[in-house]
Amino acid sequence: MKIAVVGLMRHPIAEPFAGGMESHTWWLAKKLIERGHDVNLFASGDSDRTLGLSACTESSLKTHPQAQTLAGEQACNMSAYASAIKQICHGQFDIVHNNALHPLLLLSAADLPVPMLMTLHAPVYPELAAAIQYAAARNASGNLAVAAVSGSLAAQWEPLIKAEIIYNGIDVDSWTFESEPMPNLAMWYGRFVPEKGPHLAIQAALKAGYSIQVAGPIGNKAYFEEKVLPLIDQKQVSYLGHLLHSEVKQALKRASVFVNAPMWEEPYGIVYAEALASGTPVATFNRGAAGEILDDRCGVVVKERTVEALARGVIQAAKLSRYDCRERAESFCHVDSMVDGYERLYRKLIARQRQNERLARQEAIAMNVALASMKSPLNEIEVAS
Template sequence: MRVALIASARFPIAEPFAGGLEAHTWALAHALTRRGHHVELFAAPGSDPELAARELPVHRVELSAAARSDASMPSAAWMAEHHAYLGLMLDLARDGEQRFDVVHNNSLHHLPVAMAPALRVPVVTTLHTPPTPWLESAILTGPGSPVTFTAVSRFTAAAWRPTVPAARVVRNGIDTGVWKPGEGGGDLVWSGRLVPEKAPHLAILAAREAGVPLRLAGPVPDGRYFREQVEPLLGEGARYVGHLDRRGLAELLGTAAAALVTPGWDEPYGLVVAEALACGTPVCGFDRGALSEILTPDCGLLAPPGDVKALAALIPQAMGLDRRAARRRAEQFCCLDRMADAYTALYEEVMLR
C-alpha cells in the first residue's frame, strides 16, 4: 500500500522525541515500512532521515503589512502551522489519489479533517487527545464527515462520542524489541514531558513521602513550570537526568523498581505506561483517563487523582509486583505489531469502500 502519513508540524519526528505523539508516529512509519508498504511522512523539518520525510513547509508566512496589522492576526507560529497544512492538503487534493492509497492523519490540526472532502483518496484520522474546539468544528462542518476515525483508547473514543459516534479503538503500540526487560533496582522513575498536565512535581512529592529515590527524564517544553514547580523540589533523592533517546530511556526504566505516572489531566492513552511495562517495570499512578485500560492489578496500582499521600502509600506494594507480569502485559496489549496489524487492516477496509 501507498500511505501518506501526516505528522505534527510542531516538532520533528526524530529522537529524542518531543512527546508521545512524535514517538508514536515514528514507530508507525517504521512498522509499516518494514512490512513492505510505501510510506511518505509529511512532518516538521529535522525529522529522521531514515524515514525520507517530506517536510511540511513550516516557515514564517510573508503576509502583507495590512494583514499583519489586522486585529484578527494570530501568532506567527499559529499562522506558519496553518499555512503548512493548507499547502499540504491542497497538494493532496490536486493528485493525491495518483500517489497514495490512503492518507493517515496523525496530526492534531483541524485542516486535514476539514479539507478531507476535497480529496479523492480515503482519509483516516487518529484522535490522540480529548476534544478540541478547532478539530470538533472541522468534523461538524458537513452532514457526514468522509473521514474514518480511530481513537487511542476506549476512554478517548468515549470522550469524542458526541461528535464521532463510531471511532474505532486502535491503541498505541511500542517496539518490545527496543523496550526490553531490565533487572530493576531500588529507585523509582518518572518519564514524559515535564509540563503541568503531566504533574511531575506530584511524583516528586509522592516519592519523598514514601522515602524512595526518584529519577525524572523527559523534555522541558514549559521552562517556567519547571523552574517554579519542579526545580525547587529536586535534591533530597529526586534527580532530573535529562531528555533521553529511546535506548537511554529503556535502560533507565529497566533499572527502576517502579514507574510513577502522575497525570494532571485525563490521559488519552499513556505511552509511558506501555514503555515501563515493556521494560518489566510495574507502574504506580493516578487513576485518570485511559491508564486503567492498560494496567491490571498484577502490573500496576492506581490511586485517586491528585492524592499524593494515597499514591505514596501504594509505592512499596507496586515495587514488589512481578516484573514478568509487567512484561507479559506489554507483549499482549501494547506491542507495535498489534497496532500495525490493526491499521493495515483498516487501510485495506477503507480502500474498498
C-alpha cells in the same frame, strides 16, 4: 499501499521525541515501511529523513523563526498543512493517515481524491470538535474513518463521532527486560508541564521512601523552575535531562517502580507501555486510559488523587511481579498489534472507495445508454420532412 502519514509540525518526528504523539507517528511510519508499504511522512523538515519525509516546513514550529508568536505559528501551521494537502492531491496515494490535530485536513477530507483515516490523540476541544462535526456531515461516501487511541478517549468523542479503538503500541522487543532493578529507585519521565504533574510524582516517591530519577524536555520553563527544580538535589531526586530512546530504556529498567501523576485525562500514556516492557510496575492516578492499560498484576491505579495515596501506591506497585509486567506489555502494548489494526482500517477504506468508484462508473454508463436511446424531437422532425 502508498500511504501519506501526516504528523504534527510543532516538534520534529525524530528522536529525542518531544512527546507521545511524535513517538507514535515515528513508529507508525517506520513499521509501515518495514512491512513493504510506500510511505510519505508529511512533517517538519527536521524530522527523520529515513521515513520518506516530505517536508511541509523548513523546521519544526517550536524553533521556526516565523512561528514565535501565536499569529505566526497559526500562519505557519496553515501553510504547512496546505502544502501537505496539495502534495496529497497530486501524489496518487491509496490512503491518508492523519495524525495531526490541525482542523484543515479534516475540513478538506471530503474533497481529497483518497480516503482518510483520522487518529484522535486528544480530548475534545472546540476547534477540533467543529472540524470533526463538519467532516462527519460531509462524509456521505464513507471515505473518512476515525480511530481513537483508547476507550476512554473514544467515549469522550462519541457524542460527535463514533471512533474505532486502536490502542497505541511500542516495539516491545526492543525494550530490555530487567528482573533485578535497583532497590528503592523510582522513575518519572515525560514533558515537564503542569498537566503531567511531575512534582507530585517526585513528592509521592519521596514520601514512600524512594529516591527518584526524572527525565524529559522542559515544556513549561516557569512551571519547572517553580515546582520541580526546588525538589531536585541530585541525591534523592536526580534530573537526567532530555534522553534519547536508548537512554530512556536503560534508566527505566533500573527503576523499581514508575510513578505517574497525570492531572488531565491522558488519552493513552505511552510511558505506561514502555515501563511495562522494561518489567517496571506502575503507580499512577486514575486518569484517562490508565485503567485500560494497567491491570492489578502490573500496576496500582490510585483513585484518590493525593500525594499520600500515590505514595501508598508506589509501595504496593513495587511488590508486583516484573515478569507479569512484561507479559502485559507483550500481550496488550505491542506496536505490531497497533499496525495490524490500522492496516485493517486502510483496507476497509480503500475497498469502500473502490466500490464507490465502480458504482459511479456504472451509473455514468447507465445514464449514457439512457441518453443515447432517447431521440431528440428535432431529429424526428428532420426525418419526417
